Amino acid sequence: MNQKPNLVIIGGGIVGLTIAREAYLVQKFNEITVIEKENKFAIHSSTRNSGVIHAGFYYLSNSKKAKFCSSANKMLREYCSQHQLPVNKCGKVVVTKNYEEEKVLYELESRGKKNGCDIKILPKNLLSSYESNAKTYENFLWSPNTWSASPIHLIENILKELREANVKLLCNQKILNYGENYLSLSSGEIIKYDFLVNATGAYALNVAEMFGIKTHFKLLPFKGLYLSTKLKRYKMKAHVYPVPDIDQPFLGIHTTLNYKNELKIGPTAIPAFSPENYTLLEGIDLNFLSQLVPLQLNLLIKNHFNFRNLALKEIKFIFKQNILKEVKKIINMDLNENDFNWYSPGIRAQLYNSKTKSLENDFVLKEEQNRFHILNSISPAWTCSLKTAEYVIKHLVKNL
Ligand SMILES: Cc1cc2nc3c(=O)[nH]c(=O)nc-3n(C[C@H](O)[C@H](O)[C@H](O)COP(=O)(O)OP(=O)(O)OC[C@H]3O[C@@H](n4cnc5c(N)ncnc54)[C@H](O)[C@@H]3O)c2cc1C
Secondary structure, three states, rough: OOOOOOEEEEEHHHHHHHHHHHHHHHHHOOOOOEEOOOOOOOHHHHHHHOOOEOOOOEEEOOOOOHHHHHHHHHHHHHHHHHOOOOEEOOOOEEEEOOHOOOHHHHHHHHHHHHOOOOOEEEHHHHHHHOOOOOOOOOEEEEEEEOOEOHHHHHHHHHHHHHOOOEEEEEEOEEEEEOOOEEEEEEOOOOOEEEEEEOOOOHHHHHHHHHHHOOOOEEHHHHHEEEEOOOOOOHHOEEEEEEEOOOOOOOOOOOOOOOOOOEEEEEOOOEEOOOOOOOOOOOOOOOOHHHHHHHHHHHHHHHHHHHHHHHHHHHHHHOOOOHHHHHOOOOOOOOOOHHOOOOEEEEEEEEEEEOOOEEEOOOOOEOOOEEEEEEEEOOOOOOOOOOHHHHHHHHHHHHOO
């Protein structure tokens, strides 16, 4: 290729925007364009999450999450510090409720050590000096590098960098037509590309299929509801998480502190009917609904990966008191329902693997000669965004 190539990124969430930033930094591309369907960037998962910079100890060492997360944690903490973005260096404790969970705690420690995380298991008598409101059975895991940052400040800063770098940022665009090296947009513009990245979050599977990628995945979204409070009487020092079911990609209802040290409780994992169905009827996508309802019914009947039990447990969390009751299993605090408000929910772009009949736990990266699709962009994809961007651009540049 004599001339520098053009890069087009579909999807303007944290993943798409950090890829655009990395593409600019390596200086190997001519025009870099980000295409977003909404009239603002990053209004879905990327700003509807817990804002927790995960350390990387949950993941099996052969997974992409494990390969990315520990260094991604450092990259994101350093990025926030260099750009003076607000963070909360609170750290996190993972606590247990019984002997069985203690065994899982040691499994997390073992995974974390393999993944290069700075973590340690400590006895119960030390818990109060890390988080006096937390309770545990025997021991707890301490992760000093599990901080939180502000998803909105982060996005604003990346957008500022992209504008300064003259990256073309196109909002409110639908892709009407496409070919081997062009996209035709609803604005009438035709964008030519040499390389294309699909970073469309919950829509990534659809976009990949549009480009002929065949998979054994289906989207199975889960809604994360949160409760939040600004009251000073609920002051805590660290995030408190339960030991999760390590076969599922969810972490269980926990407490997190945002960058202002305000308490948030959640998120739930309630089966959702569309990827942007935040309130009862908002964002219902009939195309998704017609595929999802039969899949959910089938899973309810057959109970693959314990879906029925999970759904029955989670549906109770549409009531505030049930969320508070659940979190009281890991903290000793009087929680008054009236002090907590519902906070904007998020929906996980979770994929169901119809071959293994289970939820896909890892990121799924589909690499083609000149296209790259990022599927199953679930937690900790926000933490991992700078690292994922580095990986994707390295792969594309290799093909120059
Ligand atoms: C409740 C919840 C809590 C979470 N907590 C954390 C956490 O604490 N830490 C962490 O690391 N991760 C967390 N995550 C995960 C994290 O938020 C996501 O993995 C991450 O934000 C995914 O980013 P994304 O850019 O891939 O997706 P998105 O933010 O969804 O962005 C995709 C973008 O593509 C656009 N798009 C879709 N289709 C098209 C199209 N055809 N054309 C143009 N544009 C299109 C969408 O409008 C959207 O803006 C959480 C997720 C949820 C739901």
